[in-house]
Amino acid sequence: MSHISPERLAALVDETASPDEASHLAACAPCADELAAHRRLVRLALTESTRETLPLNDWASLGAMLKAEGIISTAPTVATRLSRTQWAMRIAAGLVLVAGSVLAGRWSAGVNLAPRQQAAAPSATPAAPAFASPQDAMQVMTSAQQQYSDAATYLAAQDTTSHFIGLNVNTYRARLSALDNIVASTRAALYEAPQDPVLNQYYLSAVAAREATLRQYQAALPAKQALERY
């Protein structure tokens, strides 16, 4: 028998040799070598399947085409909506913070809260704030936080009537302890449910009340004592 053709040797990588071919391959070293080379070629090809190359395009050009095709959405995506919700919650929290500090200050100053609560309520409601951008909302939130801080400072400084309703350093200390527990437990819960408005409101109110109480506590200390840490 003459040598086996290259195409037939290539086929014998996948197919069974006929009896004649088998006996020839057993006797002809060159044909056996050729068959072995074809087998190595197929193994080499198989390794190509896992080979990776650099992408043939860049994202800028592909992304532009995907936008043109309408595949990339120009509407707010889930992530963006989530981000905006978080921004809204932060802004609402800022407003609650201010309202909480005002209430805490007024309450500790012995002022009738009923009408003030009605007045404060609208400001605590995140009534569909219209912001041009996250930066715009951030500015509002920062401003609200500053207002809170100013209001708490002012109320602590003005709180000169607490002794008339029996408030003293022990009262403030007990309140601080309770508020610390509330802050800790609501903060822990917020890790599980960061967007829950009820938890956010309680947490921020507790933080605000704690801040105001600390100032009142410091103000209630004897003149020569200062609160170094709590």
Place this chain on the structure above:
Amino acid sequence: MADQLTIRRAIHGDEAALRALWVQYAPRIDAVVRRLVGDPDQAADIAQEVWIQIFRALPTYRGDSQFATWAHRIAVNRTLNALRSLRRIGKAEVEIEEDTASVDHDGERALLAQTIDEAVQQLSPGARAVFVLHDVEGYTHEEIAAELGITAGGSKSQLFKARAKLRTLLKHLVDVPISQDSSHVAHLS
């Protein structure tokens, strides 16, 4: 592996999620496109079409198979369609015959390729498609026949001729001589 959340976000057109999928799978998908197409410029154009097709079809992905497998199938289909539209696959049967006839089996005048990828580029489009699909991507001859619109027998015939040519082009990579019989000439019959 693509996580379901990323895929869901991508279905809704979230650019970050679409990009994440592309970053993760483009090296593999684009490699297949390039192997099938050959010409780098054409491959880049077709790869772009492939990715648009993958992302357009994303809502139909049910998670029955791995995302990579699903995207790979789309890539192969879309690439072959693109090649067909370039009227290259249609002439495959003729080209392979011409190519094979021109192969110098003793290798003396053959331009040796440095890599299998480079050698594959020297095959005709039809032979390249069959070889890449069968020996690299693991398609059966029946699957190749369905993809290319040829018979399973035709697919086999093209594959064996393609292998014979590649064996010559990659002589330095696949030759481990056992015999020193220099009288052997491969195409003796």
